[in-house]
Amino acid sequence: VSLVRREFIDAARLAGYSNARIIASELFPNVLPVIVIATSTTIGWMILETAGLSFLGLGAQPPQADLGSMLGEGRRQLFTAPHVSIIPGLMIFALVMSINLMGDGVRDVLDPRLKSGALGRPSARTEVAGNRAKETATAGETAEAATEAETVLDVRGLATEFRVGAEVYRAVGGVDFALRAEECLGLVGESGSGKSVTAMSLLGLVPTPPGRIVGGRVAYRDQDLLDVSYARLRQLRGGTFACVFQDPLSTLHPLFTVGDQIVEVIRAHQPLGHAKAHAMAVELLKLVHMPNAERRMDAYPHELSGGMRQRVCIAMALANDPEILIADEPTTALDVTVQAQMLKLLNRLRADRKATVLFITHDFGVVSEICDRVAVMYAGRIVEIGPAEAVLAEPAHPYTRKLIDCVPVLGESRRRLDAIPGLPPPVNRLPAGCAFAERCPRARAECRADDVALAPLGDGRSVRCLFPLVSGGAELG
Numbered sequence: 017v018s019l020v021r022r023e024f025i026d027a028a029r030l031a032g033y034s035n036a037r038i039i040a041s042e043l044f045p046n047v048l049p050v051i052v053i054a055t056s057t058t059i060g061w062m063i064l065e066t067a068g069l070s071f072l073g074l075g076a077q078p079p080q081a082d083l084g085s086m087l088g089e090g091r092r093q094l095f096t097a098p099h100v101s102i103i104p105g106l107m108i109f110a111l112v113m114s115i116n117l118m119g120d121g122v123r124d125v126l127d128p129r130l131k132s133g134a135l136g137r138p139s140a141r142t143e144v145a146g147n148r149a150k151e152t153a154t155a156g157e158t159a160e161a162a163t164e165a166e167t168v169l170d171v172r173g174l175a176t177e178f179r180v181g182a183e184v185y186r187a188v189g190g191v192d193f194a195l196r197a198e199e200c201l202g203l204v205g206e207s208g209s210g211k212s213v214t215a216m217s218l219l220g221l222v223p224t225p226p227g228r229i230v231g232g233r234v235a236y237r238d239q240d241l242l243d244v245s246y247a248r249l250r251q252l253r254g255g256t257f258a259c260v261f262q263d264p265l266s267t268l269h270p271l272f273t274v275g276d277q278i279v280e281v282i283r284a285h286q287p288l289g290h291a292k293a294h295a296m297a298v299e300l301l302k303l304v305h306m307p308n309a310e311r312r313m314d315a316y317p318h319e320l321s322g323g324m325r326q327r328v329c330i331a332m333a334l335a336n337d338p339e340i341l342i343a344d345e346p347t348t349a350l351d352v353t354v355q356a357q358m359l360k361l362l363n364r365l366r367a368d369r370k371a372t373v374l375f376i377t378h379d380f381g382v383v384s385e386i387c388d389r390v391a392v393m394y395a396g397r398i399v400e401i402g403p404a405e406a407v408l409a410e411p412a413h414p415y416t417r418k419l420i421d422c423v424p425v426l427g428e429s430r431r432r433l434d435a436i437p438g439l440p441p442p443v444n445r446l447p448a449g450c451a452f453a454e455r456c457p458r459a460r461a462e463c464r465a466d467d468v469a470l471a472p473l474g475d476g477r478s479v480r481c482l483f484p485l486v487s488g489g490a491e492l493g
Contacts, residue, residue, distance in 0.1 A: 019046050021270065049123040056119025060112040067108050083108050168372045169195040169218070169340060174232035176210075176217045179225065185444045187213040189396040190231070192470065195340065200366060200373040202387035202404065204380065204419065208440055210396040211376045215342050219253055236340075255285045258338035262345040264325035268317040274328045275313030278335060285336045300331040304361060323354035330361065337369060344376045359385050380423050384408055389476075392416045395451035396443055398470065402477030412473055412484040414456045450481070458483050 019025065020043070028038050069075035070084025078085065083104045090101025176188040188210045195201055203211045216222050218234050218241065234241040236256075241249065261267045269277060278297035282288060288296070294313070301309035304327040317325055326346060333341060343362065347355040363386045366373050375387060383390050383404055391401040392413065400413040411417040421434035438455040441447060449464040450456070456463070463482055470480045 018271075019043055023266070045126070049127045052119050052123045052126065056115050056122075060115050063108065063112055063115070083111075166196045167194045168197050168236070170233075170235040171195075171218070172233045172235070174214065174217055174234065175230050176213055176222055176227060177230050178227045183444045185442075186446060187227075187396055187443055188217060189443075189446070191393075191396075191398055193391050193398060193401060195372050195374060198366070198370050198372055199388040200363075200375055200386050202383040202390040203374060203376045203393060204378060204383060204390055205393035206378060206419075206440060208443075209393040210443075211378075211393055212344055213396075214393070215259075215344055215374065215376055218342070219257055219259075220249055251285075254281055254338075255336045256339050258333035258336070258341050260326075260329050260333045260341065260343045260346040262348050264322065264329045265317060267329055268325060270317055273314050273316055274320070274325075275315075278313075278328070278332050281332050281335045296335075297331070300335055301328070303334070303365070304328075304331045306331070322350050323357065326350060326354075326358055327361075330358075330365070334365060334369065338371060340372045340374065341366070342374045342376070345378070347382065348377075348379075362386060380408065380420050392419070395440055395446060397451070397480065399452065399480040400478070401470075402473070402475070406475065406477060410486045412477065412479040412486045413452075413481050414458050414485065415452050417485060458485075 025038060025042055028042050033041070066075060067082070067084030067087065070082045071088040073085075073088065076082035076085055086104040087101055087108070090097075090104060093100050171191060171193050174188055174191040175186070178185040178187055191210075191214055193201065203214065205211050213222065213227075217229055217232075220229070220241070222229065229242060232242065236252075239248075241252070244252075268274065272280075275294065275297055278300060279290065279293045282293040282296055283290070286293070298309050298313060301312060306312055306324060306327050312320070312324070312328075317328075320328070329346070346362070347358045350358060359382060362373070362375075365371070366386075373386075375382070377383065387404045389402065390404045390407050391398050392407070392415065393399065394415050400407060400411065400416045402412075407416060408420065411420055415436075418434060418436045422436070423433075436455055441451055441454070447453065447464065449462075449466055450459070450468045453459040453463045460483065468480050468482055470478045472478050473484065473486070
C-alpha cells in the first residue's frame, strides 16, 4: 500500500506498463524481502511453540523423539546429567537462529541496498581523516578574503566520490568557499555539476555506499563537521542547519498532516509540550503567509498546492531558528508567479531571522534577486566566485558567460539566446586540464595540459581559468 503511491510506480504507469507487469516487475521485487523476513520469523516461532508444547507434555509423546519433550525429560536430571537438557536447548536455539539468519541473508541478496550496507550507515564521512594533513596544507589557496570573525562556515578541499564497481565518479572534486554571516551565497551550475552533492556533503547526507567523502574540511565554530560524532551531527541537523529541498511533495511524509510534521521538528530540538509546539507551528505557518494557517495544520501534503507545500517546508526549516539555511533549488518545481513569491519570502525571512543562506540554483535570474555572492560550479569544482553584481556584470570565466547568455531578458525579444555546445565531461573520466576546455571558445593547448587552479582576480573574486574574460583590464596567463 505504501509503495503503490511512489514515484517509480507512477513512472511505470506513464511508460504504459499493465497492472500485472507493474505488480510483477515493480511491486513484488520490493516486497519480496519483507515476505522472506516474515516467513523466516514465523518458522522460528513455530519451532519455539512446538517445542514449548512438547515441553509441557502437550505435544509429541514418547516414543516419538522431539526436542521439546527431550528438554522436559532432561530437566529432572539437571544436576546429575545436565547435558541431557542443555543439548536439546542449544539445538533449539541454533535451529531458530539459523533460520532467522538465513532469512536475513536471503533478504540482503534480494535488496542490494542492504547487501552493501547503504541503509545501515548514517553518513559518508569515512575517508576524511587520512587526507587531513594534505588538505590543511592546501587550504589557503582560495582567494576568498573572509575573516574568521565574519565566517560562519568554512569549506576547504571538500571532495566526494561515488564508487560503482571499478568506476570512481568524482562528483565533488575539491570545493573551497566560505559562508559569511547573514549573507546569501548562490551556488550555480548545470545539472550534474555537483551542487546538490556539495550541499549534502556538508552535513554527511551523501548516501553510502556508493558515496563517500574522501577529503576536505567543513569548519563550523572550531568544529569540523566531517569529524564530529553522529550524535552531535544530529543536534546540528534541523537546529543550527536546516534544508529546503526542491520537491516538497517528496520531502513531506504523505501519511502525516503537515501540522504533525512541523510539531515533530520543533519537539526534536526544543523541550516543549505538544500544545506549545502546536501553537508555535501555527505561528510558523502564518510567518510564511500560509492562508488559513490553523485549518491547514490538519491538512495532508496531497491536499495542498505546490506553493503551499513549499511554504510548509520553509516553515519546518525555520522552526528552530537555524543559523545556516541550505536551499536546494526550492523554486524549480513551482510556476513563475509562485516562484517569485517564494524568493521574496526567503529574502525577507533571511533578513528578519539574520540567517546565512546557501542557495543552490541553475538560474542566474534567481541569483540576481537574492544572492550577495555567487559561486559557479562545473564538473564538481568551483570555476568562478565573487560578488553577485560583479559576476553578473562582467563574468570572468567563459562558462559563466555562457550561462548568463542562456537567460532570456524581458523586453529584449531580439536578443539571441546562446547555447553551450557539447555536454559536460563524465566525472569518472575527467580530462587532465580544464574540464571546460572542450566546450570553451577560448581554449588553448595549455588549458588541456595541467590542472588549473582557482586564482584571485581582486575585489573578492576568483576564477579557475588561464585566460579569463576580465582580469583588471588584461588576460591572465
